[in-house]
Amino acid sequence: MTLQQLKYVIEVANRGSMNEAAKRLFISQPSLSNAIKDLEEELCITIFERTNKGISLSKEGAEFLGYARQVIEQAELLEGRYLNAKPSPQHFSVSTQHYAFAVNAFVNLVREYGHDEYELALRETKTHEIIQDVKSQRSEIGILYLNEFNSNVINRLLKDANLQFTALFMAKPHIFISVNNPLAKQSVVTIDQLQDYPYLSFEQGEYNSFHFSEEILSTLSHPKSIRVNDRATLFNLLIGLNGYTISTGVLSADLNGNEIIPVPLDCDETIHVGWICHKNAALSKLALAYIEALHQAIKGS
Secondary structure (H helix, E strand, O other): OOHHHHHHHHHHHHHOOHHHHHHHHOOOHHHHHHHHHHHHHHHOOOOEEEEOOEEEEOHHHHHHHHHHHHHHHHHHHHHHHHOOOOOOOEEEEEEEOOOHHHHHHHHHHHHHHOOOOEEEEEEEOOHHHHHHHHHOOOOOEEEEEEOOOOHHHHHHHHHHOOEEEEEEEEEOOEEEEEOOOOOOOOOOEOOHHHOOOOEEEEOOHHHOOHHHOOOOOOOOOOOOEEEEOOHHHHHHHHHHOOOEEEEOOOOOHHHHOOOEEEEEEOOOOOEEEEEEEEOOOOOOHHHHHHHHHHHHHHHHO
16 A cells, blocks of 8 residues: 555545546556556455445445545655655535534634645535435535434444444524514514525435424425525525524624524524534544634633
8 A cells, every 4th residue: 555545545535536536646546547457456345335326435445545645645745744745635525504603613614724725625615415425425514403303314324334423512493584674673583483484405316305494493384485595595584574494593703794693593403513424534734623613612602
């Protein structure tokens, strides 16, 4: 096993394609494929599962990838210290539901570690895609929530994908509304008081099941309902239409200004927000730093 083979595995996982990885590595696709096959045979594991639709990481491969990243990071530290070699770009990707604190943490990560070259990705996306992104190692970490209603379905998907959920914080439901909304001055809002206002929620595409909704109480009917795809549009509609959405109450004034506020919602639900990753996989330095940044962003919100 060589460092070069480890770098090949990391690049293929990052690109999700042998052809794309070969182009980035400036080698032929057959040479890359043979190098990885040699490594798999040496270690007696299958790192990538190959089908007519392409390649994907196996469960063993996902665990191996985590350790490979750590080895390469340490090797680059040695090279940089003793050989003055230029380190490879840092890689890290996260997929998340539409949480401002996740963006805030990403900003702080880049500020602290973004002095050298890097290739980072922040994907605000649909719930099912978050799970698929982490399963396929398109993202190292995913951020979503569990509650009593969706936990059975989500936990089953996580188990099937060999993923684990680690809690970040627990929250009681709030609504996000404009400071000019007539309900903004109330200390608590009831479901009945919301009936006259447009309800805003995030579109979940083909997996638009109640269990994949980013908003709790997803089975409730709403006289006025609007689905959106991104957080900026949702916030604009909160202001422009006096709409509301249901979330955790954790909001970043640094990123979202002071025009949107959280107001407690009168209900008995509890939201458990956390991050997911592959079981037993060693997380990269940037992944660990991002998790710490998440905790700091939540404290500061």
